[in-house]
Amino acid sequence: MAHYPNLSRRGFLTRTAAVGGLLAVPGALTACSKTDEGGAAKAEGGKGVLDKLKEQGFVRVAYANEAPYGYKEGDELKGEAPTLHREIFKALGVDELRPTLSEWDGLIPGLQAGKYDVISAGMAITPERCANALFSEPEFISPTAMMVGKGNPEGLTDLASAKQAGVTIGVMSGAVEGDYAEGAGIDGGKIKTLQSSQDGADAVKAGRVQAFLLTGISLRWLAKTNPETQVTDPFLPELNGVKQYSPGGAVFRKGSEDLRDAFNEQLKKITSDKQRFVGLIGQYGFTETEVPPAELKTADLCKG
Numbered sequence: 001m002a003h004y005p006n007l008s009r010r011g012f013l014t015r016t017a018a019v020g021g022l023l024a025v026p027g028a029l030t031a032c033s034k035t036d037e038g039g040a041a042k043a044e045g046g047k048g049v050l051d052k053l054k055e056q057g058f059v060r061v062a063y064a065n066e067a068p069y070g071y072k073e074g075d076e077l078k079g080e081a082p083t084l085h086r087e088i089f090k091a092l093g094v095d096e097l098r099p100t101l102s103e104w105d106g107l108i109p110g111l112q113a114g115k116y117d118v119i120s121a122g123m124a125i126t127p128e129r130c131a132n133a134l135f136s137e138p139e140f141i142s143p144t145a146m147m148v149g150k151g152n153p154e155g156l157t158d159l160a161s162a163k164q165a166g167v168t169i170g171v172m173s174g175a176v177e178g179d180y181a182e183g184a185g186i187d188g189g190k191i192k193t194l195q196s197s198q199d200g201a202d203a204v205k206a207g208r209v210q211a212f213l214l215t216g217i218s219l220r221w222l223a224k225t226n227p228e229t230q231v232t233d234p235f236l237p238e239l240n241g242v243k244q245y246s247p248g249g250a251v252f253r254k255g256s257e258d259l260r261d262a263f264n265e266q267l268k269k270i271t272s273d274k275q276r277f278v279g280l281i282g283q284y285g286f287t288e289t290e291v292p293p294a295e296l297k298t299a300d301l302c303k304g
Contacts, residue, residue: 048258048259049117049255049256049258049259050092050094050258050259050262053089053092053094053117053259054092054093054094057094057095057096058094058095058096058097058098059085059089059094059096059097059098059117059118060098060099060100060115060116060117060118061077061082061085061097061098061099061100061116061117061118061119061120062099062100062101062102062107062110062111062115062116062118062119062120062121063077063079063081063082063099063100063101063102063120063121064101064102064103064104064107064121065101066079066104066121066122067079067221067284068080068217068218068221068284068285068286069081069121069122069248069284070082070120070121070122072099072101077097077099078284079120079122079284080122080139080140080217080281080284080286081120081121081122081139081250082097082099082120083280083281083284084139084267084270084280084281085097085118085120085250087266087270087280088263088266088267088270089263091266091269092262092263092266097120099120100115100116102115104121107119107121107123107251108129108132108133108251111133111251111252111253112132112133112253112254114253117252117253117256117259118250118251118252118259119133119250119251119252120250121251122139122140122248123135123248123249123251124142124246124247124248125138125247125248125249125298125301125302126301126304127301127302127303127304129251130298130301130302132254133251133252133253133254134251134252134253134254134256134257134260135249135250135251135252135260135298135301135302136249136250136251136252136260136263136264136267136298137249137264137267137268137271137292137297137298138245138247138248138249138271138292138296138298138301139247139248139249139250139267139270139271139292140217140247140248140281140286140290140291140292141245141246141247141248141290141291141292141293141296142215142216142217142245142246142247142248142290143215143216143234143235143236143245143246143289143290144177144180144213144214144215144216144234144235144236144237144244144246145213145214145215145216145219145220145231145232145233145234145235146158146162146169146211146212146213146219146231146232147200147201147204147211147212147214147219147222147223147226147229147230147231147232148204148210148211148212148229148230148231148232149204149205149207149210149228149229149230150228150229150230151230152230152232153210154167154210154211156210156211156232157232157233157235158232158235158237159180159181159184159186159213159235159237160184162181162184162186162210162211163184163185163186165210166190167190167209167210167211168190168191168192168208168209168210168211169181169186169190169191169192169209169210169211169212169213170192170193170194170199170200170203170204170208170209170211170212170213171191171192171193171194171200171212171213171214172193172194172195172196172197172200172214173193173194173195175214176244177213177214178191178193179239180213180237180239180244181213183237183238183239183240184237192208192209194209194212197214197218197222198222198226200212200214200222201222201223201226201229204229205226205228205229211232215234215246216231216233216234216285216287216289216290217284217285217286217290218285219231220285221284221285233289234289234290245292245293245296247292247296247301249298250263250267271291271292271294272294274288274291277290277291
C-alpha cells in the first residue's frame with residue numbers, strides 16, 4: 001500500500017486556524033514590516049522580485065507536506081500547488097522550485113521573515129490571511145463531498161438527502177463541515193465529531209457514520225487507501241445563503257505585487273482551460289469541479 005503524507009485539514013477551513021497560525025507567532029508579524037514596506041518589491045538595485053528570480057534561476061517555495069496539496073515523495077516535490085507553480089514559473093522564466101518544509105502554523109510568518117518567496121501549499125484565501133500576505137487569484141475551489149460505503153447504500157447526494165435519510169454524518173473536529181451540516185438542518189445528535197480524516201474513513205467502514213463530510217479533493221485522495229469506500233459527486237453547501245467555494249491560492253510576501261501579478265497572468269491561462277487544468281493536477285484528485293469560476297476574485301474574498 002502506498003504511503004501518503006498526513007492528510008489533515010491544514011487549518012484550511014477551521015476557525016481556530018483561520019489566520020494561518022499568525023496568533024501562534026505574533027513576533028514574526030511585526031519584525032519584518034520594513035521588508036514588507038518595500039524591501040521585497042525593490043530587491044537589489046531597484047529590480048522587482050520577478051527580475052531577481054529570473055536572474056538567479058530559482059524560486060524558493062514553502063510546503064507543509066500535506067497531500068494532495070504540497071508534499072515530498074522521496075526527493076521529488078509533488079502535489080497540486082508545486083505542480084501548478086512549477087508550470088507557471090517556467091512560463092515566467094524561472095525553471096527551478098527550491099522547497100522548504102514548514103509547519104502549517106509557520107508558513108505565513110516564514111514568508112514575512114523572507115525565508116521563501118511563495119507558499120505552495122493550497123492555502124485557503126481568508127480576510128485574516130490577506131491582511132498579512134498577498135494571495136494569487138484562486139487556483140482551485142474545494143466543493144464539499146461525502147465519503148460513503150461502497151455502493152452508497154443510502155443513496156446520498158448532498159446534505160439535504162442526508163437529512164431526509166436521517167443518517168449520521170461524520171465531520172472533522174473544529175472544521176467548518178460541522179457548520180455546514182447544522183446549517184442544512186441536520187440534528188446535532190446525528191453529527192459525529194472525528195479527530196482525523198482516517199478516523200472518518202474508518203467510521204464509514206465500521207458503519208458508525210453513514211457519511212463523512214470533507215472536501216471532494218481530500219476525500220478522493222483518502223479513498224485511494226480506503227477502497228471499501230466511495231466518494232459522492234461534490235456539491236456547494238451554503239451558510240446563511242452564501243455558497244461555500246473554499247478557494248485556495250499561492251501566497252506572496254507583501255511588496256511582491258509584480259511577482260503576484262505576473263503569476264496571475266499565467267494562472268489564468270490554466271484555470272480558463274479546464275482540460276489543461278485537469279491534465280496538470282488531475283493525478284492529485286482535482287477535476288473540472290475544482291476549476292474556480294472566472295467571477296470568483298481574491299479581492300472580494302479578502303473583504304470577507
